[in-house]
Amino acid sequence: MLNGAPKCECPEGRYGNPWRRCMAGCEKDSDCSSSWFCEKSRCRPVCSAKTCAQGADCSVVDHRPVCECPPGFKGNSTTQCLPECAKSSDCSSNMVCYYPRCVDPCNFSCGKDALCEVNDHKTTCSCPKGMTGNPLERCRPMTSEDLCSPNPCGKNAKCTASKDIEGYPVASCSCPPGYYGAPLIECKKGDCIEHADCSVDMICRRFGEDRTEGRVA
Template sequence: KCRDPCPGSCGIYATCNTVKHVPQCVCQNGYTGDPFSGCSLIQQIPTEGPKMPCNPSPCGANAICKERNGAGSCSCLPEYFGDPYTGCRPECVTNSDCDRSKSCMNNKCRDPCPGVCGLNAECRVINHSPSCYCPVGYTGDPTLSCYIQPLLDPEPPSNPCVPSPCGPYSQCRPVNNHAVCSCQTDYIGTPPACRPECMVSSECPQDKACVRKKCIDPCPGTCGSNGRCQVVNHSPICSCPPGYNGDPFVRCFKEQPPPADVPTNPCVPSPCGPNSVCREIGNTPACSCLDSYIGRPPNCRPECTINAECPGNLACSKERCKDPCPGSCGIYASCITINHSPQCNCEPGYTGDPFAGCSLIPQVVPTEGPKMPCNPSPCGANAICKERNGAGSCMCLPEYFGDPYTGCRPEC
């Protein structure tokens, strides 16, 4: 059959292309050696010293530089957007960057209501700030708890803290029938203008970042083992200290001395060509053809690749010229090779399908009995005769083609 000769022809890390029925093997990019036996990775020659494309950093504000394959690449910090080479920005810096129904919290536009109002209270956002109200039929401090307003109970003593005059993020305490206002824990300012320590990092010192509305050092837990962290414009910048290299976000390794010179191998890459083997003798390459290949390096080749390269009584099988007859014919059949193809015929005194098996012709007394249109067979070579309604019909054997009355042939 006509088949792709590539499978199994090339070594590891090699690619194969078929040119004029012959497989051609080539090492993949970054690999060298004999592609027919196996390619190996090209060893990188150490340079005078590793470049540090990220020191100094080419990145803009709120961007980090990572080294990949000797080149620096800038990318925005998580939850920052824009061009990392000119500067990245958060989703928002101040409340005015958000819709009037949202507040800028941790550089993101969010609903400021969750967790602000008390039980049964309703929250409305007015000009970026949350305001708490007790719904109709309820009364109380909306920042603490609203309860159902009694209908028949006598009016309780007035509470100067209901409703609260203190504003958002504050707490009210009645003292001598007067409201005393103070900011809630972790909030700064003076009521009614209480606010968190920060909403965006720009409200913190340069070496701090706004995390959970507080100005803290963003470095702890950011860099990898042996990494060095510096805060630049509120953002943590990781780098490996002098004498170390690696990914500062994962781990920095101490630099190793350059490896000693390795003696060269005259057989790497192989000068012998395809289908050959190289042996080092006295620091000199000695080339020879692989087993089952003929010729002289660098022109080693298989004995054959197609039938036409073999004598007419042989066929090309697994790149060797061999007799195709063994195993081709059935029992009591003889085989001859014609034009590289096995031809099977029943031996004298036998009949049947010579490719499946012949059987002895039964001796019968001539009578005027029924005719046997298939004896003798009217069919050509590689065809069988089958009787249908007293008439003979010829057809080619499986995997043979042509006119069954003159002779069938294999595919190739």
């Protein structure tokens, strides 16, 4: 009863005009629930075992199936979904196969702050300029100890931490007082350090102040 008047409804599984006749089954898709469709007067599930290809995803739009191959698979979603790759050679040269998908190895191969390059599916990790460390684990800014130990300069030369024109840390090589020469190769001992070391008619050129400098990147 509704407001004192009788109310008629077709029972579950039947359709039609409840004031006239309720029939079993269906006439059209809208007689079925949203994920079912009408076939030969019967409501059937839209996404049955044979609707889409094996392994494909099935969704329903307006009582009709929408088949899609899942991520990492490709092909005709109604007939066959194939893995994107089985081996790295199935991927582009800067990708590797992480079955069933081609992925960028730089997302997981190198350490923190390291540079990553991929060539022919192979990854190379390196620390950027001005940094050092294990590129597979972590790169860190260079210190004076990193720059000068072991000493990259020539024989008898002194190594100090400096910066290049771009502001990156570099090792600077110089000849110490009393030595002269090319600090990247060898500093040779001079004859004097000050004028008093020379005879009265000679002067001492102070190699420690007027020195040649070299830098090691």
